[in-house]
Each structure stands twice: as structure tokens, then as C-alpha cells.
Amino acid sequence: MTLRQILACVLLAFTNACAQFAATVPTAAPEISRPPAVTYELATQLPTTKPEAPAAPQPASLPAIPSQNIADGARQLRNGDWLQAIAILGSPALLNAFSPDQAWAQSLHARALSNLGQHQAALDLLLQVSSEVPPAAQTASRDLQIGNAYAALGDSLNAAAYYLKYLDSEPAVLASYVWELIADLRAAADDQAGAADAYGRAILADRAGPLDHLLIARAGALFASGRPDDAAAIYDLADKAAASDFTRAKIDLLRGQLFAASGSTAKAQSFYQHAIDNYPETASAYLALVALLDGGATVNDLQRGRVDYHNGKYQPAVDALENYIRATPQPVAEATYLLARSYAQLDQPDAAEPLLRGLIALNSPTAERTKAWLELARVQQHDRDDPKAAVQTYLDFVETGPAPTDGAAALASAARASASAGTLRQAADIWLRSAAQYPDLPTASPASFQAGIMLYRLDETESAQTAFAAAAAATTATPEQIAAAKLWQGKTSAKLGQTESALSNYAAAAAADPRNYYGLRASQLQAGSAPLLKTGTPELRTDFDAAQNDFEQWLSAKLSLSTTTGLRELAEPLRADGRWQRGSALWQLGLEDEARTELVSLRLAVRTNALATYQLALAYRELGYFYGSIYAARDCVDALGFEQTPLEAPRFLTLLRFGPYYEDLIASAAAKENLDPLLMAALIRQESLFSSTATSSAAAQGLMQIIPPTGDYIATKLAWPGYIESDLNRPIINVPFGAFYLAEQRRNFEGNPYAMLAAYNAGPGNARRWLDLAGDDPDLFLEVTTATETQRYIRRITEYRAVYATLYEP
Secondary structure (H helix, E strand, O other): OOHHHHHHHHHHHHHHHHHHHHHHOOOOOOOOOOOOOOOOOOOOOOOOOOOOOOOOOOOOOOOOOOOHHHHHHHHHHHHOOHHHHHHHHOOHHHHOOOOHHHHHHHHHHHHHHHHOOOHHHHHHHHHHHHHHOOHHHOOHHHHHHHHHHHHHOOOHHHHHHHHHHHHOOOOOOOHHHHHHHHHHHHHHOOOHHHHHHHHHHHHHOOOOOOOHHHHHHHHHHHHHOOOHHHHHHHHHHHHHHOOOHHHHHHHHHHHHHHHHHOOOHHHHHHHHHHHHHHOOOOHHHHHHHHHHHHOOOOOOHHHHHHHHHHOOOHHHHHHHHHHHHHHOOOOOHHHHHHHHHHHHHOOOHHHHHHHHHHHHOOOOOOHHHHHHHHHHHHHHHHHOOOHHHHHHHHHHHHHOOOOHHHHHHHHHHHHHHHHHOOOHHHHHHHHHHHHHHOOOOOOHHHHHHHHHHHHHHOOOHHHHHHHHHHHHHOOOOOHHHHHHHHHHHHHHHHHOOOHHHHHHHHHHHHHHOOOOHHHHHHHHHHHOOOOOOOOOOOOOOOOHHHHHHHHHHHHHHHOOOOOOOOOOOOOHHHHHOHHHHHHHHHHHOOOHHHHHHHHHHHHHHOOOOHHHHHHHHHHHHHHOOHHHHHHHHHHHHHHOOOOOOHHHOOHHHHHHHOOOOOHHHHHHHHHHHOOOHHHHHHHHHHHHOOOOOOEOOOOOEOOOOEOHHHHHHHHHHHOOOOOOHHHHHOHHHHHHHHHHHHHHHHHHOOOOHHHHHHHHHHOHHHHHHHHHHHOOOHHHHHHHOOOHHHHHHHHHHHHHHHHHHHHHOO
16 A cells, blocks of 8 residues: 555545544533643652653653754754754764654754755655654654645645644644644635534643634634534634633624624624624724624714724724714713824824814813823824924913823923923923922932933033932932932032042942942943943853852752752653643744743743742753743742842852853854944843744844844845845844844944944934934933833843843953
8 A cells, every 4th residue: 555545544534533523513612621720839859769751752852962963953953044954963873863862853854944945855854764763763743743744835635644643642742733733724625524623622632822713713614614503602602711802802703704694684783783892992893893884784973983993994983973973962072082083193183183172171071181181282292393382281281180190291291392392491390390299109200300311411510410319319219210310410420520429429329229220330430431341251151050050059958958869850740741741842843932822821830939940941941942941030030039139049040041042143243243242142132032033013023123124124235145034033144134233333323332222223313313412421312312112222231231241251
């Protein structure tokens, strides 16, 4: 019998199994029985001997890597250097052997080929190895990889067969995920009954995380296969299990579509209306609105306006809201506010302003009245480019006696508008007013501080010094705010020629908050050094073993353990936990998004257990899941009682949190661009926390968070061959790209470190504007940076770089 005939038989068996399963599926929505969450008590005694390893390698066990070339191949794969990984892992010694570690190397080799788009080569390798190794050396994960390779080649028949072969293994750790893959294949082949059954099996098998998408997919397949009642029952179950309004709105939309297709118009419309009434901000509510209108239904104009406005359909929103207001004797204030906002979004401030003023004139205070004041000021400042009018509107609002938090926010907006218009004296006065009017709010110290910055820029140095002193003395001031105020008291003293006072204030700032930005920068000013100054040649590799041994001795005493033997190994409850087994197996297969769901769930379950979080930090680091390792190490820090002073925890935990991850790429790129490698490490930690697949809301990608247009620009400048956007998720490309762009900003701003970082984060144009305001004063540059995110960015990178310097500089 040929291989294809065997696979056809397996697939036939699958079809028969699906038919049998379908006969047992209840018409009512089944209750989902999930295994109970595992809880862990804080261990006080470790076993002195390790349990025996299983006879056959489990797909979720983390393989040992005794061979340096296997370790190098795994590292190159993690780095995204697939050609190098293939060259290392493709040696005959690794291809023609059957140990678990060599099987691991073969799996890595196939992954590298697939990542390079060579799916046929990956399949050929996996089939060759599978046919040559003895049964005892076979691994279930290889069958799963073969299935994935067939799927990538578009061969659904063979893919499904190998997925089923994997499911025959014991245990089939990834059963839920594999049944989902089979279901997707069935749905794509228009076998909706088979897809529905496979989705049902995926739901009933173990996995962490929400089941929303599986329930919705199963319901859709049931409906498509002619079982609308069963589909409706599953949608009801999905609605109860949904974790967000966006999912609930989607389910309402799908239920409406189901009943509309079944001829139950009234029921369909009830679900559409439910989405509109309860989730107007969602895209599904807008589609539900369209469905209702297309079906000839009448929809309340207020509801239409809400949905249209929240979905960016501003002209339809205007039409609906105007109809509602004309037809309603006492329209709700929300309608007028949304109408004004819609006009503003359509760039019609002349239409928006009278509506906002009408809301402001209302006798009784409402939430919309407060929002109208602030929206009117926004329209004046940004749409009409009249900051003077905006400032007056903010001040008039404060005179109405709003809630203290609203009043302080309005004064802050007024002060910023004044500063942006260049009227620094008015800005200073407004900040001082805020501090005096709301002395008990947390805004009091920042208000006095900002007044000091305005006065400093006006060369009113003595008045600035008084304002900074008030900021430091505010009853609600935090250590960080006290340090900031003391630092600037020192700068004003220095400007006045009061050297002793300046040094005293710098020392006070450093003492108030020594680990954070202002304390660190005050220490530099005290020493007369520039910010972010490289003070030595760092060594990104350090003696981890010695630090780890010291920590484990300390931990053993802390937890009253009788021994340190086996402390680094996952305890049995962790090794046996399905989330570890599934998460590690998924990670090893390159399915990192799915793996994270499992591994995060496990970490959160044990986050108060110091020993368990330590073991997870090590295991996640070994996997290459650096992001999770950092978080697990922080959980361990907190569990050991260092929540408020994390950097005072034992050094090894800090090494885990600030590990030299991707040190080979960082060192190489930093050397090429003459950058400080510790600064690069700090920047990467801030940008992505060493997650190579991180993507921001602005579509920035990879370790150094490069947006696609910037990636295109860098690729052109570097003449990078064959560059495509997805390469930004490959560290081997992302890190040198980011280093090049950072170095370019350093050149553009003549070595100014804060301007360089601001340009990297917020763009060169913004950095140039802030530099023009600050001159050659880096501390003033930070304070005139109006983008809060960028200001925080500079501070955090400074703090992180200081930690890296403590760990790795001589």
C-alpha cells in the first residue's frame, strides 16, 4: 500500500469518527467542563531526589542541549538568522541520529526551513527522519510538524491525516489546538459538518484562555451545515463566556444574521437592536445598524447617531442626531454633545461652537456640560488655532466651581495652552494658581514644579527657586516629585552662582529617590557628568553561575528549605500542569502567540509563590521566552517582599530581569554603529521587553519597535537585500536596523542623547522643536518635551541603563 493510500485510509477513518461524534452532539448548548485550576502552596521542603524521567521524550519537555552546535542552531533560529541555523543544524551527524536531543535539532532545522519559505524542503526532511528512525525514537511533535508542513503547501488531505496521527499519541498534549487546525481545514474545504464536530472537540479538550473564538467558529459551522438551532444554542453559550463587549457585540451580530437567514426576522432584529443599544462603540453594532436599515426596520435616531459617531461616520451621525433633536421636545444633552463633536470632526467649528455653548448655558450641571467646556476649549485651540481663547474658556470653566479634579485638569490644560503659545508668564501664573487652589490634590506638587520650569525659562531664577521649593514641600509630593524639585532647586542655585546650595540640593534629590530618573540625574549633576555617559567597556556576559549559587543559598534560608538540590528544576506540580506542557510544546513548534496564552496563565496562577515563580523564570528563559522570564522574575521579587524596592532584591533576580538577552546581536550592532550596548539594551527593554514579535498600536514591530515606513527607509539606506516588512520581526534584522536609525539620530542632533532618544521615539521634527526651546540644557530638554510618552521614555531608558551599568560595567 502506498503512503498516499495509507493517508487516505486514515482520513476515511477520521470522516467516520466525525459522523459518530456528530450523532452524540446534543442539540442544546453543552456545558463546558474545564479542569480545575491548579493551586500551589509555598514549598518548604524540596525532594532530595528527582523523579525518574519518562521513558520516551514528551513533546512538552524542554530538551537538554549538550551539543554546542545544537545550542548555536537554536540561538540562530531565535535570532531569525534562518540560513545560519540551517547551516548549523543540517550536519549529517544531526540528521542521521535518533537521540532526543538530535530529534530536537531536526525539529529546529525543519522550522528554519519553513521560516525561510522552503516548506517542501522542511517536509522532505521531516518525512525522511520519520521514515528512518526506529519506533522508540519517534516523537508525536514530528507528526504535528509534518501536518503543518503539508498545510503550508496547501495539501489539506495529508495535513489532516498527520494531525490525526498526532492525536493518536499518548498523551496528545496539544489536542485542542490540533482539533482547531483540523476544523479550519474542514471549513476551508466546505465540510461544515466535519468542521463543527472538530471545533467541538477543540472546545472540550484542555487549553488556557478564552474559548470565544472556538464557540463562534463552531456555531458558524453548525449553521452552515444546516443546524441553526444548535448554532443558536452555541451562540448563547459564547455570549455567556465572552470576555469583552466587542465579542458580545459580534455574537449579537452573528445571531442576528443566523435568524435573518432562517427567516426569523423579528428575532434577528432583536439581536441587532441589542448590539446597538448596548455596544454602540463597536464595529459590530454599526454592521447591525446597517442590517436593520437594509431590512427596512426603524431605528431610533439617537441610537443611530451614537453608533455612527463612535464608528467615525460623522455625516450620518449629524443627520440622525439633528433629526432626533428636532423631533424631541427635551432631547438628552448627550445628543447635542455628540452632534457638536461630529461637526468638529467634520472640520465645521462654526456649527460645533453654538451647540457647545448651548450645553454650557444649561442651568443644571451634567457630565455633558463639563465635557462641553473642555471640548469648546479644544476646538478653539486646535481647530481654530486660537490658544488665547482656549485659555480663557478653561479659566471660565474653573470659575463655575467644578469638582476639584476637573478644575485642576482644566488649569493644567490652560497652562499648557499658554506655554504652547509662548506666553510663559501666564502659564506660570496658572500653574501657581492650580497649586494654591488645590493644595491637597496630587497635582499640587507637579503644578508648582511646572511653574518653576516656566519661570526658569523666563530667567526669573529666584522665583523659579521658590516654586521648586514649594513643589518639594507639597504634602502630596511623592519621592520622585521631591527629587525632581530638589534637582531643579540645585539648577537654579547653580544659575545664581550658589555652588554649595546647588550641590546640597543635588544630594538631597539623589537621597530622595536614588533609583529613579531624577535621583540618578542629580547624582550626575553632583559629579559634573553628562547624562547617559558611557563610563566603561561593558561585558554583557557575567558570572551567572556564581550569582545563581549565591541566590539559591539565600533563597533556601529564606524559605527554610533543607537543601538547594533540585531548586532549579520545575517542581512536579509545575511540570505536570497542562499549561506548562502545552505552552512549552507550542513554543518549541514556533507557535508563540498560542504558547504565551498558556504560559501567562500558569505564571499568574503561581505569582505569589516565590519558589514556583523562580523556577518558571528559569524555565521560560531556557525556552527563549524572555518576556515571560522577566515577568516571572519580577513576580518572584514581589513574592519575596521586595515589591517597593525591587532593585534591592538578590542580584541574580535582577540579572534575570535585566538579562543580556540577544547580547550577540546587541554587541555586534552597537560596535558597528559606535553605540553604547547598554543603552541599546535599555532601549530594547523599554520598547519591547525583549519580545521579538511585539507589535504596538502604531504598528511598530520587533525588538526595537520600528514602524514599517521607517523600516523601508532603513532598508533603502542600508541597501538591504530582499527586505520585506515581516523581516522587522527577525532580531537579526531588527536590531541592526534600530541601531542604524538610533545612530543616525545621534548624528542629526550632534550627539545630544536626549534629543537622539526623543527623535527615535517621537520623530526628528518633534525632537528639533524641543531642542530649539531647550538649547544645550539636557535637563530643560526633558521638561519642555510636551509628549508625555516621550518624556517617560527618556526617563525609563535612563533608569534601565543605570541598572545595566551596575550589572555589567567594570
